[in-house]
Amino acid sequence: MSPCALLPTDPCQNGGHWTGTGCLCPPNVDGARCQFGASTIDITAELDPSVMLLARVTNRDFSEDMRDTSSTAYRSFVDEFSRTMDRIYHNVSGYRGTRVLALT
Incomplete structure (x- = not known):
């Protein structure tokens, strides 16, 4: 053996x-x-009515108040992030905007 x-x-x-x-x-x-x-x-082969994305942002510091969806820090970041995504994806057929679910 x-x-x-x-x-x-x-x-x-x-x-x-x-x-x-x-x-x-x-x-x-x-x-x-x-x-x-x-x-x-x-992503064209996998595009559905919605796409879930987890993104890591490295050019901003996270603060605890960004967890609070009603805080100024949260709203400011989400506005800037959404505008940036809109500029990047505005020519993608079917793109309807970005909805941020949470910041951690």
Whole structure:
């Protein structure tokens, strides 16, 4: 009898599938282990009446009052963010604006 080697668990992340030699990543995910978001994302094939998006904003400092939807800080940030998204996506067919659900 020869020694038995344990097979590693699936090392793929973000919905990737281990093929035995590498990870097969789902759309919009890249990296050897599907650990990164793709540098370009084709959303036309997945566009529905609404798209849920989690965004990380790195050029602003978060303050606790931004959790409060009635605060000036929250409203100011949401207004600026929405205007920015409108400028970026105004030419996308079907785009109807941005609705911020929460800031954390």
